[in-house]
Each structure stands twice: as structure tokens, then as C-alpha cells.
Amino acid sequence: MCLVEMGMPMRDSGTGEPVLDADGNQKIGWIPKPVIGCGTNVAPGMRVNTDSPLAKDSREGIMEFLLVNHPLDCPICDQAGECRLQEFAMDYGRGYSRFVERKNVKPKRTRLGPRVTLDDERCILCSRCIRFCQEVAKDDVLGFVDRGSYSTLTCFPGKELSNNYSLNTVDICPVGALTSSDFRFKMRVWFLKESPSICTESSAGANTLVASREGQIYRITPRRNDAVNDTWMTDSGRELFKQVQSESRLTAHRSDGTEVTLDAAVARSVELLSNDEIAIVGSCNSSVEEQYLLRKLADQTKAETHLPGHFDDDDGLLLSADRTPNLRGALATGMVKKYPSDNLKPLALQLGKGEVKTLLVVNEDLFALGITKEQIKKAKIIYVGTHENETSKLADVVLPGLTVFEKNGTFINRNFRLQKFFQAVPGPAGLIPDFLVLNRIASELSGEVAESLGLESLWKEIGKLRTSCLKGIAYREIPSDGLALDPDKLADLPYVEGPALNFSPPKVKKAVKAKPKVAKV
Amino acid sequence: MIKTVVIERKPLSLSERTYLPQIASGLKTTLSNLFKKKVTLQYPEQRPSIPRGYRGVPTLVKDPNGREKCVSCQLCEFVCPSKAIRITPGDIPEDDEEQSHVEKAPKEFEIDMLRCIYCGYCEEVCPEEAIFLQEDYSLSGYSREELVNDKEKLYEMGGTLPDKHFKWDKKKTEEEQGNAH
Numbered sequence: 001m002c003l004v005e006m007g008m009p010m011r012d013s014g015t016g017e018p019v020l021d022a023d024g025n026q027k028i029g030w031i032p033k034p035v036i037g038c039g040t041n042v043a044p045g046m047r048v049n050t051d052s053p054l055a056k057d058s059r060e061g062i063m064e065f066l067l068v069n070h071p072l073d074c075p076i077c078d079q080a081g082e083c084r085l086q087e088f089a090m091d092y093g094r095g096y097s098r099f100v101e102r103k104n105v106k107p108k109r110t111r112l113g114p115r116v117t118l119d120d121e122r123c124i125l126c127s128r129c130i131r132f133c134q135e136v137a138k139d140d141v142l143g144f145v146d147r148g149s150y151s152t153l154t155c156f157p158g159k160e161l162s163n164n165y166s167l168n169t170v171d172i173c174p175v176g177a178l179t180s181s182d183f184r185f186k187m188r189v190w191f192l193k194e195s196p197s198i199c200t201e202s203s204a205g206a207n208t209l210v211a212s213r214e215g216q217i218y219r220i221t222p223r224r225n226d227a228v229n230d231t232w233m234t235d236s237g238r239e240l241f242k243q244v245q246s247e248s249r250l251t252a253h254r255s256d257g258t259e260v261t262l263d264a265a266v267a268r269s270v271e272l273l274s275n276d277e278i279a280i281v282g283s284c285n286s287s288v289e290e291q292y293l294l295r296k297l298a299d300q301t302k303a304e305t306h307l308p309g310h311f312d313d314d315d316g317l318l319l320s321a322d323r324t325p326n327l328r329g330a331l332a333t334g335m336v337k338k339y340p341s342d343n344l345k346p347l348a349l350q351l352g353k354g355e356v357k358t359l360l361v362v363n364e365d366l367f368a369l370g371i372t373k374e375q376i377k378k379a380k381i382i383y384v385g386t387h388e389n390e391t392s393k394l395a396d397v398v399l400p401g402l403t404v405f406e407k408n409g410t411f412i413n414r415n416f417r418l419q420k421f422f423q424a425v426p427g428p429a430g431l432i433p434d435f436l437v438l439n440r441i442a443s444e445l446s447g448e449v450a451e452s453l454g455l456e457s458l459w460k461e462i463g464k465l466r467t468s469c470l471k472g473i474a475y476r477e478i479p480s481d482g483l484a485l486d487p488d489k490l491a492d493l494p495y496v497e498g499p500a501l502n503f504s505p506p507k508v509k510k511a512v513k514a515k516p517k518v519a520k521v
Numbered sequence: 522m523i524k525t526v527v528i529e530r531k532p533l534s535l536s537e538r539t540y541l542p543q544i545a546s547g548l549k550t551t552l553s554n555l556f557k558k559k560v561t562l563q564y565p566e567q568r569p570s571i572p573r574g575y576r577g578v579p580t581l582v583k584d585p586n587g588r589e590k591c592v593s594c595q596l597c598e599f600v601c602p603s604k605a606i607r608i609t610p611g612d613i614p615e616d617d618e619e620q621s622h623v624e625k626a627p628k629e630f631e632i633d634m635l636r637c638i639y640c641g642y643c644e645e646v647c648p649e650e651a652i653f654l655q656e657d658y659s660l661s662g663y664s665r666e667e668l669v670n671d672k673e674k675l676y677e678m679g680g681t682l683p684d685k686h687f688k689w690d691k692k693k694t695e696e697e698q699g700n701a702h
Contacts, residue, residue: 075594075648076625105696108624109615185612185625188595 002037003058005030005049034058063093069104069149070175071121079176081189085124104149112142112153113161115181115235116170120152123177129153129169136232136317139163153177164319167235171221182239183219195424196223196480198411200285200404201237203322203497205413207481208233210241210405210424217241217405217425225481228417228502234319243403244425248388250400251428262399262432269382269397270444272358278303279347279356279379282335283363284310284324286434287409288418288470289455291326292462293438294362295335300445303360306347308369309340314498320414321496325404328412331490332470333462339493343370351375358382362434363401365389384434401434402427408455409435410478412485414497418473419482565659576641576654579632580679581672587681588619588689590651593627597643597652605636606643623692630672634660653682 007030010019018026028047034054049055067089074080106120130142130153141159144151155161161169170178192211199206199220206229211219220241222233243249253265260268278301282294298305307330314321330336348371350356356379363385366376376394383395386403406427410420427433436453443450451457459475462468469485477483491506499505536542562569571577584590593610611628643652655678662668670678 075596076592076623080594102695102698185593185610187610188599190599191595 002050003034003055003062004037004040005052005055006035006040007031007047007049008043009045059092060094063089064098066124067093067097068099069121070124071103073119073122073176076185077119077122077176078179078184078189079122079173083176084174106152110154111160111181112155112178113166116161116166117179117181117184118153119177119179122175123153124175125151125153126174128172128174129178132165132169132172133161133163136168137163137165139165142169164234164236164315165232165317167238168222168232171231180219187213187218192218193424194221195422196420197404197424198325198413198419198421199233199237199240200325200411201234201240201323202318202320203325203327203414204229204318204320204500204503205325205411205415205417205419205482206233206237206318207419208237212405212425215425217244226502227484228413228415228419228482229318230501232318232501234317236319241405243387244405246387249428250386250388250392250398251431252398253400253430254395254398256396262430262437265397265399266437266440266444269360269399269441272380272382272397273297273301273360273441273445275357277355277357279350279359280305281344281347281359281361281364281366282307282330284308284322284327284330284340285363286326286329287404287407287411287421288326288329288333289409289435289458289462290362290438291330291335292333292458292465293435293442294360295333297360297438297442297445298335300442304350305336306344307336307340308344308364309342309496311342311496314496314500316498317501320500320503321498322414325413326411328414328416328487328490329410331493332412332468332485334465334468339495345370347371348375351378354378360384361391361395364391366391384437399437400428400431401437402431407433407435410475413482414495414500415503416469416485416487416490417482418470418478418485420478420480571656571658575656575658576639576644577656577658578634578660578670578678579637579639579641579643579652579654579675581630581651581675582653582679582682583676584684584687584689585681586687586689589626589676590649590684590688591627591630591647592623592625592649592651593630594625594648596646596648600642600646602640602642603636603638605633605638607631607633623689627672630675632670632675634668634670635665649688650684650686653679655679 007028010027010029011017012019021027066085070085074086077083080086104121108119108121110118110120112118125144127144130144133142134140141155141161142153143156145154146152167180170180191213193213194209194211197208197210199208207223207225209221209223210217211221220238222229222231224231252259253262254260255265255268280294280298280303282291282305284307286294294305297303309327310323311321312323327340330340344366347356351371352375359379360382361384367390381391381395382397382399383392384399384401385392386401392398404421405424408421408423410418412418435458439453440450456475459473462470463473465471469488469490473483495505497503497505581589581591593608595608595610598606598608608627609629611626613624613626639654641654644654657678660668
């Protein structure tokens with residue numbers, strides 16, 4: 001709490017005339033007691049002194065009270081290094097403790113929910129977590145019980161902090177009272193390198209920071225973007241980094257069941273794609289660049305592109321009904337024209353009739369999308385993807401890809417906001433980014449030697465797309481908080497997302513415009 | 522402008538050319554040392570006495586109750602200029618009666634003695650006074666792996682040192698007698 005000294009210009013109480021000093025300046029009447037900075041309204045002519053002995057002394061006193069019952073846990077505490085109380089104690093504390101009595105003893109590891117552990121001793125009773133649950137998560141489960149220094153944060157009887165936004169309370173906790181059960185005691189925060197990224201859980205496209213040390217990811221935290229996710233993200237999105245170290249990760253190039261080099265796998269793919277009757281199954285999980293190159297590949301081979309969508313329930317906040325990060329990218333790059341459906345029935349029919357000889361699949365499991373084993377066996381399959389699945393097991397050529405944490409690129413979220421993500425950790429040895437693999441296949445198909453391609457130069461090509469909303473965009477001009485695109489013709493497609501945080505579906509938006517603006521929470 | 526100046530070397534005199542006076546003065550120094558007190562030690566049979574505050578091998582110590590003091594805050598790992606220290610943090614389970622008052626302890630603690638430069642920053646930075654540079658200075662091994670001290674070896678070398686703070690005991694009495702909730 002910032003206590004400051006405050007004064008107002010003096011006026012004579014009888015006449016209301018300003019009281020002047022010898023130089024003709026209005027005298028300042030200083031209030032003898034310090035006032036609370038955040039609880040004082042600014043007024044014309046008001047003077048504030050933040051650096052007087054009284055103000056400093058008061059601040060040290062406040063700090064001392066805050067630290068009286070705060071345990072000296074900094075060497076153990078996960079918050080150390082990003083703790084507001086630690087910072088304030090450094091900046092405004094007196095540096096030593098005069099408190100010789102015994103500190104309060106409170107429970108050290110209360111389980112508040114499946115993902116949150118509470119250390120009651122460290123809590124400074126700021127009640128941010130309570131407010132978050134009430135106002136943002138709309139799941140009112142937290143409250144204080146008991147009085148004074150016995151106050152304790154607790155869940156309401158019979159309830160627990162289990163909503164999908166519970167870990168945001170850990171982020172906003174200014175001290176280490178609320179800790180993430182997953183990250184608890186795993187790594188000190190000062191070792192972690194934070195790379196900006198985008199959550200791939202749904203088309204909400206929450207901005208994130210991926211914290212890693214020496215190539216291993218330890219946690220994902222939200223990155224503030226007031227146009228997308230404010231300062232929140234879902235708990236389920238924070239666990240996505242576990243796919244990087246997954247055992248089912250594809251790490252070796254395969255051709256006809258044997259491990260081969262990248263060159264051999266690309267050569268075999270080119271050979272297969274040189275035939276007629278090719279189909280491509282794209283993915284809404286691919287970045288804009290990959291989708292653009294797939295489109296190029298489809299144009300080259302005259303292949304038909306299919307795109308399955310993955311849909312589920314909308315939670316009205318940051319988990320949208322479209323559970324892929326980049327469906328709009330596929331539309332914007334022109335990879336597909338139609339809005340995707342959740343199955344591949346047309347492709348299944350074609351496969352059944354034997355009309356498709358070679359099938360290029362990117363990161364999708366065909367069996368989960370309603371295609372049977374008999375149908376798949378009628379075509380040669382090239383699989384580009386990150387993890388082993390039933391499709392990759394049957395594939396003739398397997399080109400392992402990189403996860404979103406291991407490559408650079410862009411996604412377009414539900415608001416048609418083009419957002420960049422950056423590499424946080426190096427990928428498995430020997431793998432190159434997916435867009436380079438696709439570029440090599442595309443170049444070698446047309447008999448050229450693949451150029452070494454960067455995202456900058458690829459975007460020069462993408463920026464030339466004539467009818468797309470990506471026209472004229474240069475990669476380096478996309479700001480770190482994203483670029484709002486004009487959906488134009490794409491605005492009228494049957495998008496599945498409902499109204500949510502910082503997002504209203506196009507049709508609802510028009511209706512709202514006529515009404516007076518509703519204040520945002 | 523730099524100018525090159527050629528300096529003439531003086532020719533040697535007759536006595537200098539014979540080298541005899543120089544040999545004689547050298548022998549004089551040798552002979553005078555022959556009768557002085559010996560300063561050479563027959564290392565490794567004889568060992569020098571180690572002064573107080575000497576910075577030898579870094580070790581982990583336990584408190585007089587035999588509990589490990591390190592809470593794996595990783596400040597030593599952070600401060601180590603040669604990146605010799607590597608810690609894997611772990612937690613102490615709640616049902617561990619001896620130790621559960623402090624929740625964290627290292628799961629693994631490694632100091633690579635091939636990297637260590639004996640600077641003592643780790644001892645200086647340790648908030649729990651758990652790491653001490655002790656007197657042992659001559660380490661040798663047959664392989665690189667042998668010279669990476671793991672947690673067990675570090676505690677074995679460190680032993681128990683007197684303690685001023687008794688953090689564990691304090692935590693325990695606080696829990697038993699303090700302003701219980």
C-alpha cells in the first residue's frame with residue numbers, strides 16, 4: 001500500500017480567498033497524516049509527496065505488517081523471482097525484521113482443486129483469486145473464513161476449484177500462495193526463457209509465453225493481448241506442451257516401413273505424387289505458411305484438397321467450438337473453398353471407388369474421420385505429422401513434423417487476427433520445419449532444386465495472393481500482438497463459434513451495433 | 522610517426538666472456554641456501570596446513586540432527602560462473618515425519634569437479650547455509666564421470682557442521698506451539 005503525503009492549496013475559510021506566501025504563491029496546507037495513495041482522488045492544485053521521511057517511514061511500516069506473518073520461504077517458494085511482495089520488500093522494506101514472536105502457522109499444502117495447491121501461510125489476503133472466480137471464470141467457489149490473522153482462503157463446502165480457468169488464479173496471485181500442482185517445485189523461474197507463442201487448443205488463439213530451459217518446456221503462461229485473451233488462458237491449453245516429449249512422437253523419416261534419410265523420403269514422396277489421381281488431406285492445425293504450400297502442391301498436382309474440422313462445445317470464454325487454431329488460415333490461403341465438416345465422407349467414397357491413388361495426409365488421423373482400413377489400403381499414403389497414429393502406421397512415406405513449440409509461423413484466430421508464434425525449443429534431431437519439407441516436395445515435383453526458404457520470402461509469395469485477405473502483408477510487418485484482417489468474402493461462412501471473450505460472431509455483431517454499447521467485464 | 526631506433530649492443534668485456542664471475546655468484550646463492558631452514562614439503566606424504574577460510578572442494582552439509590539443509594533453491598546453480606552445479610529439485614512427501622516441515626529438497630545434486638573453479642560463490646549465495654567449501658583440495662579420478670560428485674558423495678564429503686539456525690526444529694516447534702490455526 002502506498003502511503004503518501006498530500007496537501008491542498010490553502011484558502012481562507014471565511015472569504016475563500018487564496019492564502020499567499022511572501023512570494024505571492026498560494027500556500028500548501030499539508031495534511032499531517034499520510035493518506036492512502038490508491039484511495040485518494042486527484043483534485044486541482046493537489047500536491048503529493050512520495051519521498052518524504054514520513055511517507056517512506058509509513059511504507060516501511062506497511063511492508064513490515066505485510067511481512068509479519070509471511071513465512072521466510074523464498075528459497076523454496078516457486079513465486080520467488082516473479083513475486084510482487086518480494087519486489088516490494090526489496091524496494092520499500094526496511095531490510096531486516098524486528099518481529100521476534102512466533103509467526104502464524106497455517107496449512108502448507110491444501111489442495112484447492114485438481115490443478116491448484118494452496119500454501120495458506122504465504123497468502124496476503126488480497127482476494128484477487130476470489131474476484132477472478134466470480135467475475136471472469138463465473139464459477140464462484142473461493143472465499144475467506146475466520147478473522148484477522150486467522151483468515152484463510154478456502155473453497156466453499158463441497159466444492160473445489162476445478163474449472164478450466166483455475167490456473168489463472170495462480171498467475172494473478174501476487175505471492176506464492178496459489179501454486180500450480182504441475183509446476184510446483186519443478187524449476188526456478190529465473191532459469192526459464194519465455195518465447196511468445198499461440199495456444200493451439202482452439203480457434204480462440206490465446207497469446208501465450210512458453211517457458212523453457214535447455215530445450216525442455218516447463219510451463220505455458222498467458223501473454224496479455226486485450227484484443228484476444230486479455231490476460232487469461234485455459235488450463236487445458238497449458239498442458240499442451242506435454243505432447244513435445246510424448247512417446248508417440250515421430251522422430252525418423254520412413255519409407256515403405258524402413259527408416260531412411262530426409263532426402264530419400266522426399267524423393268519417394270515426389271515419385272508417388274508424380275502419378276495421377278492424387279488427393280490431399282490438409283489440417284486446420286497447420287500454420288498459414290504450411291497451408292499455403294499445400295495449396296501450391298495441390299495446384300501443381302491437380303489434387304483435390306479435403307479439410308476435416310474438429311468441433312466441440314463452446315465455453316463462451318477462451319475455448320471455442322472450433323478446436324483447431326487455424327481453420328481460417330486454410331480459407332484465407334485458398335487451400336479449401338468450403339467450410340470444413342467433421343468427417344471425410346466424400347474422400348471415403350472416392351477411396352472406396354479407387355479414384356485416389358496417392359493420398360498426402362497432414363497431421364490428421366483418417367480412421368478417426370470415418371475412413372476404413374479397406375478404403376485406405378487402396379491408396380499410397382504420404383503422412384506428414386508430429387505424432388504416430390493409425391494413419392502413420394499404415395503410411396508408405398512418413399515425414400515427421402515439428403510441433404508449434406519447435407517452429408515459427410502464423411495462425412489466424414476466430415477474430416480473423418493473424419498472429420505469429422515463435423520457436424521455443426529445438427525440435428528432434430534431423431527434422432526440418434514442415435513448411436521446408438513441403439517446399440522441397442513442391443520444388444522437386446516441378447523439377448527444380450529447392451531454394452532455401454525463409455518465412456520472410458515465403459510471405460512475399462503469400463502476399464501476392466490476389467483474392468485473399470492476406471494480400472499485401474509482409475511477415476515482418478505483423479506486430480507481436482497480431483494483425484486484424486478484413487475477412488471480406490469469408491465473413492459469411494457458417495462458423496461454429498458462439499459469442500465469447502473479445503469475440504462476437506459476425507451475425508450477432510450486426511445486431512449488437514444498433515444497441516447501445518454494453519460495458520465489458 | 523614511429524621511428525625505428527637501432528640500439529648498439531655493447532661488446533662483452535673479458536670477465537664477462539669467461540662467465541666465471543657469474544658462475545661464482547650463482548654458486549654463492551646455492552651454497553647460502555644449503556644452510557637455511559627447509560621450506561619444501563614431501564608432498565603427498567607431507568601436507569601443507571590449510572588456512573582458515575580455504576576454498577577447497579564444495580560439499581553439502583547436514584544439520585546436527587542429520588537432516589539435509591539444502592532446499593534446492595538453485596541459487597548456487599544460478600550463480601556458478603563455470604556452470605559446474607546441476608540440481609534436480611524434488612519435494613518431500615507430507616507423510617515424512619522427520620522432514621515434512623520444509624517441503625523441498627534436491628532429488629539430485631551434481632557438482633562437476635572438472636568444471637568447478639573453487640570460487641566459493643555457491644557457499645556465499647546459499648540462503649540455507651547448506652553448501653560449504655571444505656579443506657580437501659586434491660581430487661583425482663580415472664574417468665570424467667568419477668569426478669562428477671553426486672548428492673550422496675557430496676553429503677559424505679560434507680558431513681555435519683555446527684548450525685546456528687536449526688530451521689527444521691524452528692519450523693516444527695512453530696507448528697506444534699505457535700499461533701496454530
